[in-house]
Amino acid sequence: MTDAPATIADASASRSKGSLLEKDARTKKRNAAETRFKAYGIIAIGIGLAFLAALVFSIVRNGVPAFTQTYVTVPITLEAETLDPEGNRDPADISGVMTFAYSPLIQQGLQSALEEADVETDMSASDLTKMLSSSAENTVRQRVVSNPDLIGETEEFRLLASSRVDGYLKGRVERADLERDRNLDAAHLDIVDQLQEAGVVSRTFNMDFILGTDASDNRPEQAGIGASMLGSFFMMLVVLALALPIGVAASIYLEEFAPKNKFTDLIEVNISNLAAVPSIVFGILGLAAFIQFAGLPQSAPLVGGLVLTLMTLPTIIISTRASLKSVPPSIRDAALGVGASPMQAVFHHVLPLAAPGILTGTIIGLAQALGETAPLLLIGMVGFIASNYPEGVASGFLDPNSAMPAQIYEWAKRADPAFYERAWGGIIILLVFLLSMNLLAIILRRRFERRW
Amino acid sequence: MSFAKSTASALAIAAVSATAAAAQSRDNVQVAGSSTVLPYASIVAEAFGENFDYPTPVVESGGSSAGLSRFCEGVGENTIDIANASRAIRDSEVETCASNGVDEIIEVRIGYDGIVFASQIDGPAFDAFTQEQWYNALAAELPQDGEMVSNPNTTWTEVDEALPDVEILTFIPGTRHGTREVFEENVLLVGCEESGAYDTMVNDMGMSEDEAEEACIGVRTDGQSVDIDGDYTETLARIEANPNGVGVFGLSFYENNTDSLKVATMADVEPSTETIASGEYPVSRPLYFYIKKAHLGVIPGLKEYASFFVSDQVAGQGGPLANYGLVPDPELEQTQQKIENETTISQEG
Incomplete structure (x- = not known):
């Protein structure tokens, strides 16, 4: 304790000794540490960018010939x-x-x-x-x-x-x-x-690559991704039609109406946990529940859509609840104050304000589901499947079909190197879809989001 | 808009479409099983869809055992009609099938496939192998002075001086592949017998014949032999990453990748459709598919698909399957008869 005042005195002495224009050793050391830290950050970003560039380069180089x-x-x-x-x-x-x-x-x-x-x-x-x-x-x-x-x-x-x-x-x-x-x-x-x-x-x-159907192992030159694109499209319709209403209804109830007790806490924890469950688990669940128990057809986009709905629900619920939470309580209070019922307050005032956030969450959830392959392996959507175009809407949901990422996986497995090129080409198309969905999400958020 | 209402209607739509699905009868043939048979089956399925007024059959892969177990799940539209297999169905599988109501199965042999041993094209000179060399390189334990010792060989030269002086590194099919069984029987077991190890184990060490066979096909687990559970594409990727590696491939896969692989002879015979058909090349196996007889006449196009598969134009000499690497079955006519008469396994006796 006795030397503490002495240290302070030393410090003030050394500070008073140095010139304002000349940096002393300690300042130099601190500045160097900061420079080093900035350099680490730049290196980290550089490494990330290098990986991205390598990825984009190899995708374009391998995929464009397709x-x-x-x-x-x-x-x-x-x-x-x-x-x-x-x-x-x-x-x-x-x-x-x-x-x-x-x-x-x-x-x-x-x-x-x-x-x-x-x-x-x-x-x-x-x-x-x-x-x-x-x-x-x-x-x-x-x-x-x-x-x-x-x-x-x-x-x-x-x-x-x-x-x-x-x-x-x-x-x-x-x-x-x-x-x-x-x-x-x-x-x-x-x-x-x-x-x-x-x-x-x-x-x-090669328009046939974009619009055509899968081809057998001895004619890679004929294979196209069109039919599996339709498969993905019908799956996304199912996901959208089920996950959006169920997810939004669940989150509105949990956020606005549900009593806060241990039971709702448990539900909340479980929803967060579900979001982290590996997707292959949903595939096994889908096989057992939808195909073996409910008797739905194998390899059908309807079943694929149902499985992906289970996977997407937690994402949508979490993002919807976050955007409902971000609507200030004063909006609710004002609505209730002029005599609106709690339901009117939610549907007339809170929900419209939360809509951009909900939409963004939904689109990102859909994009995630679009790129998912693992659960589809188990419900029979990988193989030589996307070789018939569905006739009409009902058969689009029920006829055997594949999905874009499953088709890419299937091509990457085949013996002829020409299929490998097509797998990369398929990746380009899939990425175009994902990027445009994410872009849509960003535009919606920019245009309609309100800040308080 | 009322979200409660739209939720209710969405659920209603789902329920309606689910019942519609259950009510609608399946009009396409569903096939699953061996990944070795998959290319052939997809070639046939495609040609079938082109030439007949039935939709193109759906062909999934996943391995012979997985396909047969799905096949044996039962009878009905939600089960597959045909299981592809790169080995014959086992008695235990026939029993499982029967206990689930699949008691009438038609066995169809489509032809033969060769198993080849290939390495990187610029890699060490692996040009000729014998079964004995493979046994000595891969066995988990070798008999030495009346005792089983763990395999001391780490380089191919230690196995045989004629082989390159590089570390032993092999990529063989995993146990869930039908190919593994053929590899064990036609390579390891034969090598074990040829090297005299089998006789030593039985005569000098007092092992029973079953124990000795078990010891012959036991593969070392010290990392010098790697089981590949995926497709040949995975084996190829491993070979490309390891210049000294030797992989086990199907003949048709090798023939599609001659720009990156070179093949070795086995017991001085070069693998080709000719040497396999004549039986000279020692490592080949028949390929099969199995039809659920109860589905014939129920699933449209099932019998037509099966007869088309083994017709002379498709599975015969010069047909698309032979062009892809399948070795045609000399007894194709009997197989055609079998499908015509719908002869099941139990009727064959």
Whole structure:
């Protein structure tokens, strides 16, 4: 205790000794500490930005090629004796001819396309068709079945090139890679080069990737994310229709009307806990409750939506309660003071003021649900599923479908590297949706939010 | 707007749509099971949807055991119609099925699949393996001087001088895969017998035959062999990250990734559809799917899908499945007959 006054005296002495313009050692030390701390902060932000940049760079680099696709334009003679053996143009007979019968026609068509482009090759016709997607037969057959008058004519068809030819034009497949590849030879690539010069092979924007359906493992070039986008859309409709009203009703009651006691405390704690439950748990719950117990169909967006509703509810309740809380009590008091009933006070005055916050919370909850894959694994929404477009609204909810993130996961698992590119492309589309939803949330908040 | 009202109406909508779902009969075929069969099944499902007026069947993966257990859950529209499997159904599974009312099952063999051993294309020269080498590299315990000692081999050269001098690091299918069973039987057990370890265990060490077999297929757990529970894509990612790693793949997966993988021969036979069909290549297995007979005639298109799957155009020589890497079954005609007559497992005897 005795030396305390001495220290103060020392300190005042040292302070009085130094000049105002010259920094002493202690000040320098404190300033250095502050500079260091700022530097740490900048480094932390820098690391974060670097990761973000690397992520965006790899997504764009890997995903953008998925938005273009290589096509081969081939004139095909639709021989009547193959496609309509009876010769009576009966639609039933024509649709009875399977895709396999179309292969020889396509082989001939490809050969004549080569002749037109003055490409010489000693490759056999069936080897040549390895350049085309195996979807070619179906493309031709669909057009013939829907338009039987074409039989006997020579028509131009724009057929998908195989994933390896497509990969070559995109720089993914190198000549050296093909040496041990059973599906394509380097000789094919020489032909592709010549055909590209002749304008027979071209790479154009790939609308089918955005609008198409999933394709099987041997034709990645045909796969699209359109059907699973619809699956996601119907799931989000279910989530919105259920989670918003239930969540808002629950939070209004808890916030404005419920008595404060141990029971409501318990409910509150449980809601906060539910928000932290891993989503896969909701998947198991959905499997047990909705499919096994309630007997709803497997792989249906309705079930997916119900599961995601359970997952989104806590998020919506928490954000709704926060925005109800932020409405000042004076608004309620004034409403009650002029004779409004408590319900009128809430619905006429508090709720409209809390609406922007509620909407923001809902949109962010929906965005979260849109990107969720884990619970969908358990209710049968991952696999070769998104291959039919739903017919009408009811079948949109009930027919088997996948969802965008589940489709991306499925593609990333498949053997052909071309699916990998599509998985990245799918990520770009999913991110566009998520970013625009978040942007909407921000705009709504900026425009309608009131501060007191 | 009244939120109470809209809540009530939303619940009503949900209830109505739920009953509508229960009332509506399913018009698409539902398939689940082996991830090895999945590519083949999806190719067939796609072609089926294109050529017939039925919706494209839904094919899920998840592994043979998972698929068969879902298959055996019972009969009805909320259960799957077909289970894909990369191994034959077990007796215990047939019993489980029967106890849940699935007593009539049709077994369909679609063809054969090869299991190949591949490593990074620029990695060490793993060009030729024998079962014996794999057994000595992977066994948990090896017999030595009349005792079982934990596997002392840490590099491939210690196993066999002809092999590269790098650490043993293998990525093999996990126990929930049907492939694991084939790997144990056709590689580890054969290697165990060829190396004489099996005879030593039975004759000199007094083990029973079952105990010896158990010891033969026990895989070391010291980190030099890694079980992969995911798909081959995961194995490929591990190989790409570990230049010295050797992975177990399906033939069709390897053929789609020849730009990053190189394959080794097994017992001097190169894996190819030809050597597998002729039975020369030692590590291959039949692929199956199982049909619930009670669903035939109830689920539209089920029988058509099954017959289409094994038709000559699809599963035969030169068909889309063979192009993807499936080795066609020489006895395809009998399988076609079986579907035509709806012969169940119990009728086959």
